[in-house]
Amino acid sequence: MAEYYEPIEEIQARAKDLQTFSMKQFSLTNKVAIVSGGNTGLGQAYVVAFAEAGADIYVPTFTSEGWEETKRLVEAKGRKVIFEEVDLTKEDAPKQVIEHTLSAFGHIDILVNNAGMIRRNNLVDSKQTDWDAVMNINLNVVYRLSMAVLPIFKKQNSGKIINIASMLSYFGGKFVPSYTASKHGVAGLTKAFASEASAWNIQVNAIAPGYIATSNTAPIRADQERNDEILGRIAAGHWGQTNELMGGVVFLASPASNYITGIIMPIDGGYLVR
Template identity: 40%
Template sequence: MSAALFDLSDRIALITGSSQGIGYTLAKGLAGAGATIILNARNSEKLEAAAERLRAEGATVHTNAFDVTDQKAVTAGIEAIETSVGPIDILVNNAGIQRRMPLEDFPAQTWDELMRTNLDSVFFVGQAVARRMIPRESGKIINICSVQSELGRPSIAPYTASKGAVKMLTKGMAIDWGKHNIQVNGLGPGYFKTELTEALVKDEAFTAWLVGRTPSGRWGNVEELIGAAVFLASPASSFVNGHVLYVDGGVTATL
């Protein structure tokens, strides 16, 4: 009985920004729980390479390359997935970017790029998928938030603003779509070792600060996000809605 609560067999999951990093790891984790996976990114070659790695491990994987910041491309991509693969049961809005510089020097065009990627894409893809989930009266949407949905750090104010907005959009989605048996929740990673954080991991001063700041006393390993993602994607979370689950080693719990 307990295992069945986390079983994703016969479910189709779309994960945006999943050719590498956290998105790829979450796709791998959902596949391990039985889901059919659809990888998404803009680079078709990287996408196919990621798919082949997952297939070699026994996963059922499809790919669909479209730009999540382009609403027309999103609409066409979701239609193609539902026509060729089947109804999307699980959506993980993972695509995102980071840009670091002092706020007073932050160019408007970089602000627009960051917001379009981190926030607009969640609205575009979430809306396109929800429009199809609503008539089916079923669905799971997981928006990737961050500890920066709650906390600030020097030189990343626009990123913090975007992730704070994703947290509140998650709550809004849950409020509007909960009546259709759609659960919308956020997954908030802390500091994890990925391709994008490699420079920070190698920065001895930053790592020393982070280890001292984190109750668990270390960087996170991306595989430690899988359990939370499977929970939020599965029947086990059928009455969890509008919540952000932080997987951060305790960073948001301490000053």
């Protein structure tokens, strides 16, 4: 086999390219993010992380719970946050949220589809109303909010959509068929959007949080048998804390991830490796 010698021009170009890397690529300075359901729990953590990284945030929520605390945390970092109480399942709500964000901040750079819900029942006790409610907010709203912001991102030839998947995007789970189906759907939707939107320099990814200590997981942690079962699979040996997801969401929202699209990124303390 003949030896190959890389042309000096390619070596010089690569060296120049390496010098363009900067930690500023992880900054969200002057970016504007929409974080649905960003008033409590993991959503609140994403909002505070964005503020720390330099972004202003628009937060559509179903209730006003947590507004004051979230506002205090964001403003302490010198950034702005605006809340809107809205039922995102209403037909005109996604378009309304996009219009109000543009009116408030002038542009949109990031959408985090965080709003969601869970209904726990034995399979035989599951109700159609539970299925419909969970699928509507966990999957339909993700699709409709993404579709509402897509024309703006396409026109400006840039944008980040970050969906919130789950460990139940990979597994069947117990007692949560509607939630499991919706989170499998979020994973598929993420890949489908990424496949087409990449042509417009739009990156679409998802975070799959592991077992995080929040109010949503309190019933599981209170069940000693289930708690021990979960902890036995977490390589890190502990339930995740909300701050342990903040770096991941900032990374996927930042220019540092511009060549990453269509992934489902587990932040799970190694749950999936066991």
